[in-house]
Amino acid sequence: MNTHVARAPGTQPALPKASAVDALYAKVSWRIIPLLVICYMVAYLDRINIGYAQLQMKQVLSFSDAVYGLGAGIFFIGYFLFEVPSNLMLEKIGARKTLLRIMVCWGLVAAAMMFVQTPTQFYVLRFLLGVFEAGFFPGIILYLTFWYPSARRGQMIAIFMAAATVAGVIAGPLCGGIMKYLDGAQGLAGWQWLFLVQGLPASVLGIVAFFYLQDKPEDARWLSVAEKKLLQSNLDNDPKHVASASHASLGQMLRDGKVYVLALVYFLLLGATYTMVFWVPTLIKSWGVADLMQIGLYAALPSLIGVFGMILIGRHSDKHNERRWHFAASVALAAAGLGLTTLTQGNLGASLAALSLAVIGIAAATPLFFTITTEYLSKVGAAAGIALISSLGNLGAAASPAVTGAITARTGSPVYSMYLVMALYLLSGVILLLAVRSAKAAGSVRAVG
Template sequence: MGPTETPDDRAMYRRISWRIMPLLLTAYVVAFLDRINVGYAQLQMKETLAFSDAVYALGAGIFFIGYLLFEVPSNLVLEKIGVRKTLLRIMVCWGVVAMAMMFVQTPTQFYVLRFLLGVFEAGFTPGALLYLTYWYPPARRARMIAVFLLGAIFASLIAGPLSGAIMKYFDGLNGWHGWQWLFLVQGLPAPLLGLLAWFVLVDRPEQAGWLSAEEKLRLRQQFDAEHQSATKASHGSLRDLLSDSKVWVLSLVYVLMVAGTYTIAFWTPTLIRSWGVNDMLEIGLYATLPQLFAAAGVILLSRSSDRRRERRWHFTAGALTAASGLAIIALAQGQLGVSLAGLCLAMMGVASVPPVFFALTSEYLPRASVAVGIALVSSIGNLGGAISPSVTSALNASSGGTLYSLYFVMSLYLLAAFIVLTAARPTAPTLQAA
């Protein structure tokens, strides 16, 4: 909340939020669910298709190669054609591919469809983050990014019991395996939401018939005031962005974050099974509890970061919380209660850092570079998701357990915190992180 914000301002932002956030949040829930449900499906796929852990890990990671290649182009197209056309294209295509996963029979088919899922979904998250910068000035941005990114937590919250129930109770229905029904049921909402976005959203605030002329003017004035008071790096082109060392530092931090996040997301069902839980539905139910702590972490850290207009130490606090939770899991040696407590703490930290990170990134980049900059940092960062499943699979195979993988993910978050603390100092003239 800005220092001069009036009751009329708060009413205006509430109206904006109710018009755009429910759809964006729901769409992100579906996107994240289609991205991570392979973590549950693989528990049956490896039995019915004889897929090894290495095949699964490569298929899980190859999603991010397609994501990397098409993320920046998608955001550039969004700037030209608007969010409605972009979301319609993205969500219909990714939904069709997500449902087609039910027909996978060979590793090659698995790899191709996971790659295409990344290609078609590539522009959704950075596009939605860019869209939020059209509606919310920096003083509100971390909170609204946090609300959007809560979709990942909600998806993880329902993924366990929903996936477990589908695989347990639908198995054999119509002659299909449970994992086939999983991909069909969870892929269907995406095209429907894409059509809904076409009819519900508007591309820019000035096109919103539900805002008055006075509200549109006040919104523009608040953005202009924020931009005039902010000191930012100057980037005239993509070439300038690529030559800015701070952009590469932010990208490296996001590589580490994504590697850690998706290692945990993809391997949580396997991790819970290693603690002595074997029933599919029970695994799903145990996986939901940490997401409640994750939601609390997102809300508390992002609100505190916005209130204090500080990003650097808040990011570090979240990263250290994640590392501490993983350390507890490692020390618990498979004891279910203690391990689950550690997973709750780890997820609280893991989920709380992205909103702060993207607020920091959007405040550093000048307005003219935000579309390309967010997509560039996000796309480079997603290399972490491409690499980490195979790395952790190799560590698990060599050690015969998950201990080394836990230490690996701990090191990712500790390194990310160190980089943000040292490279995003508030005294630096080109990066206003605080």
């Protein structure tokens, strides 16, 4: 694409037409987003398939709900410890090498889960999975800031994160089918096949990403010189980054209390979200569904609806250049949907409808949150800031499955756990509304204080 327009001496250069700019970003998106979506789908499956595997593991290995809850959560301890170093390394060595390291290692560990026999082995491998997967998600969020200005980033983050919801759609039927139909094949249990079949593709995709992706626009041979300059110009003149340039150094960013408030919001949000992710199969089973394949199919329906909901909400947020109220509305929708599920126990159709409503809000909230985060952080502090907020937030996901598992085990019902999850969602929305205000006049999103 040639963006050069002849002009008279002394006049300003003509700006590229909006249609040409849109076409350029469409070209970029079709090149990098599909592979990132596939990688995240595999990452998400490897992270959550324990929710389905435990339906068989607890019977064969005699794992209690408490053991399972702790093992599900300990993943995030390893994730927390290594996330910031991984993102700082990505900024230095690039996304390609980082994804190669992360995905090859986590794929091997995910597959090794098939050999678990004791709670200790379960804990160790879940911890190592978190160690090796650390940096993948915040690394991709950082990677998107290398290509997209803030005005286009909300929808792209939503599309990327739709991978998790799409993975939720296929996770149910895929996990249920593997455990049901491969159980006993070659002397392996269904849950063992589950870890093997879903783990090894991550290692293959890591190698593919290394050879297919480019670290930054200037490295892309499939872009013309003019296209590279236009992309870089849009990033350099991004009003969000210009307005947030108060973080003149990494140290200033680390001393910014508002960064830790954002981490608290993510702590609450992720704690609630992963509680739902891990316990949805058990929740559906409590509605009277016993067949593993049917549990998987029923779990897919809310996720499918959530895919469309999160993309539409992300697009609406970009169109109106507004994040905070979209986030608050999303978590309120999540809490309302979960509240309805507690009132519809015993009615499968009504419970699934309520859960679908909740999943729309759950799916939309996280990309909105990270759009706010990338708009607040400066370019200097983005790598460490995104990783720091993400890693601290992941402690919520480490704690919540164990807490809700203990509540469910003590009460014999998942309903009381749902009350806690609803409170976490609502609190995250209230804190973000209080801590972050819109500053359209300044062209930025700033924290109050």
